[in-house]
Amino acid sequence: MAKTLEAHDKLIREIFEGSYQFEIPDYQRPYAWTTEQAGELFDDLMSAMQDARVSGEASQYFLGSIVLIKNDRDPKSSVVDGQQRLSTLTMLFAVLREAMPHAADDITDFLYKKGKVSLGEKNEYRLTAREEDADFFRTNIQEPGGIAQLVANTDKLEDSRLRYRENATLLLAKAKALPPADLIALWMFLANDCSLVVISTPDLEAAYRIFSVLNNRGLDLAPIDIIKAQVLGMIRTTAGEAKSRTYAKEWSRIENALGRDAFGELFGHIRTIYAKQKQRATLVKEFQEHVTEYTAPIDLIDKVIKPYAEVWDFVREADFEATEYAETINEHLSWLNRVDFKDWVPPALVYFKRFRQKPKLLAEFFQSLERLTYFLLVTKAGINTRLEAYAALTKEIEPVAFDGGLAALQTLGLTDKQKREFVNALDGDIYRNLPKARMALVLRLESLVRAPGVQLQDAVSLEHVLPQTPPEGSDWLHWFSDEDERDSWTHRLANLVPLDRKKNSSASNYNFTKKKDAYFRGKGKASPFVLTQEVRSENEWTPTVLVERQQRLVGVLKKHWNLAVASGNTTSVEASLGTN
Structure with missing residues (x-):
């Protein structure tokens, strides 16, 4: 024995x-x-x-x-x-x-x-x-x-x-x-x-x-290697050694094209597409249990792994090519990829795989998926809430009769209550309340206020124009003499601007005139960021300036994500923002 x-x-x-x-x-x-x-x-x-x-x-x-x-x-x-x-x-x-x-x-x-x-x-x-x-x-x-x-x-x-x-x-x-x-x-x-x-x-x-x-090094074997061994073994048993070697080479080709880490992530996303729930056991075990094509290994590679790997490459790199709408699709994908969770990927893969040849539908879908994802990000939805939402969306995409139209995807729609919740979060203290979202939000806003086609710089930090700790005797304390009012404005969108890191370190908590000089002096002089350039046009940075700026900037995001609510359901915050 x-x-x-x-x-x-x-x-x-x-x-x-x-x-x-x-x-x-x-x-x-x-x-x-x-x-x-x-x-x-x-x-x-x-x-x-x-x-x-x-x-x-x-x-x-x-x-x-x-x-x-x-x-x-x-x-x-x-x-x-x-x-x-x-x-x-x-x-x-x-x-x-x-x-x-x-x-x-x-x-x-x-x-x-x-x-x-x-x-x-x-x-x-x-x-x-x-x-x-x-x-x-x-x-x-x-x-x-x-x-x-x-x-x-x-x-x-x-x-x-x-x-x-x-x-x-x-x-x-x-x-x-x-x-x-x-x-x-x-x-x-x-x-x-x-x-x-x-x-x-x-x-x-x-x-x-x-x-x-x-071992805890993760250098050699990973769950995808176990799945590969089992799948190739089944092919060898049912179709012969030559077929097994052919598919071993195809597997390696796909893995090398994506890179090992991304290939491993793909298997987790495929598991989620089928399981539609949080992973409770090992990836190997749940992949075997939930992925129906697992028992038909050639179909698993040809009809699941290969096509999903192709669209996963488009999704994660935001480099889809098409005769139309490609730029729009890739823009939405790039902003989805900035979110600190990847729970949105499974329904994105399913939709992309089904409607890859219909770029207009893809553009509409990813615009709505971006909105849903940033809603969940900004309202700090827990992982279970997110998984349930994206699982429901996947279920809505899967029926054979589904033609790709957004009307059938109820999960992508936001109720008036959810829209108000979204707007209130955007209008609030995003720096302290939303540490995982604040950079993405400011850069998304920057992308919307700049001229179309202008490249967005990434190497940035966020600067508080009104400093977090203004020095005694400064203009800041004169303009914001009420401590509560000063605190309420310090960490909101209107007071945050993107800067390259070198400029940020030099700006410190100077008075406004000197801070503007720090923003724009030196090599290249003008900041590459429109939101930051706007600061230069102001003579002073007072609550009045910030009220107008906050209404305008939140309004830009509100318009982009279509957050206007039905007439008669407007909150006081939304009323102050207008209907843009």
Whole structure:
């Protein structure tokens, strides 16, 4: 009966002389260690070797743990955690072989078992890299002379292959800088006095659970890798090895196009599209339970992952291309992406996937989605409220009969009560009450008051024109002699302007005339922000100025988000703002 878990402390010699044939599965990320990590491994080994030599006592140096999927008697071992370390150790063996030709045969045994040509045997490599790197790794690292060839290679390399060359170059230089006696001592120490804890289990999910407990680095395996392994395994079982390899390459293509982090985020959004509720278990478990195409793995890739990955790229980068409305769509997407939560993404993906060929509908949808999202942001809706709203919106988009018209999307509409709540929040103390929204709001307002097509600068901070702590004897205390009135205006929209950070630090809490000079002097003189330029036209900064400015600026946002309420339902705040 196969054991469910084994863990042993094993010397490097035991590990690399035949007990294991390590294979890096296709679902693993590319080799990613940098020269910093490879150099640290080499330096740690040298330091430990020298300490042992000085003390004269044999001591075992622990190199960490690896997690494998492995059956009892079969040496083949699929690496769940430890790819980076095992690959770098293999590279170090090759470097030492290159630096010590007299020990080449001994070291080669750690790289592969030589096959007997007379018997038609092939070499049995101790480590096989991911399929797309396996031949490169064999030729340039494991085979004799390969490491020197790799270091001398001037071809343009990318990703894992570039990391291999960079680390090989570093390790070879470090090894060749050592005296012969230190080289031999390092090799003997590495082979005989260094160990790894080898944890093996025959089950992928069990291996992943062990990995999750032992590691919090997140460097190697992620939930998307578990899903990938399971999906490709199902394709292999139902459609054959060739089909599985084809889809493994397609999966890698999609992941590389998006980037690993964004690809991982996409799976969370897909889960939410189907589950329509807060995640309560692991992503792997809930993806299996809720995503209906999971049991049809080819459909899962072709009809779910691939099309959603394409629209997710448009959504997160705000770079949709179309013959019309593309600029409008991307503008709304860019402002959605400034919000500090991403709960709006699932319905956005569903709508975009269905109506990608109808840009006019997309423009109308994302305009309304921006309004709903900023309403939830500004009114500080909790995560459960947000999830319920966006889940309801997703349900409204999904019916086959839905033609894309906004009239059927009731969730996108705001009631008069919600509009009043939105306007009141915009008219209030946004700096202290809405720390997660204030920058996005001021910049959204800036984008609306500037000329169309003018690029919006991003490297900004928010400046209080009326300072938060005005100095004694200043004009500020003369204009705002009532402390409560001063406090009520300090943190509202009318008193906040965007500045580049250099100008902000110089403005401080000067008197108004001097502060205006700080805003506009120096390189470029005029601030690139219209809201800030408006300050220059004022001779004084009094409550009267701020009342007019507040009404006008909140009115701009109110008009943009269509927050006018039905006649007869207007609050006193809205009455002061007008109907714009």
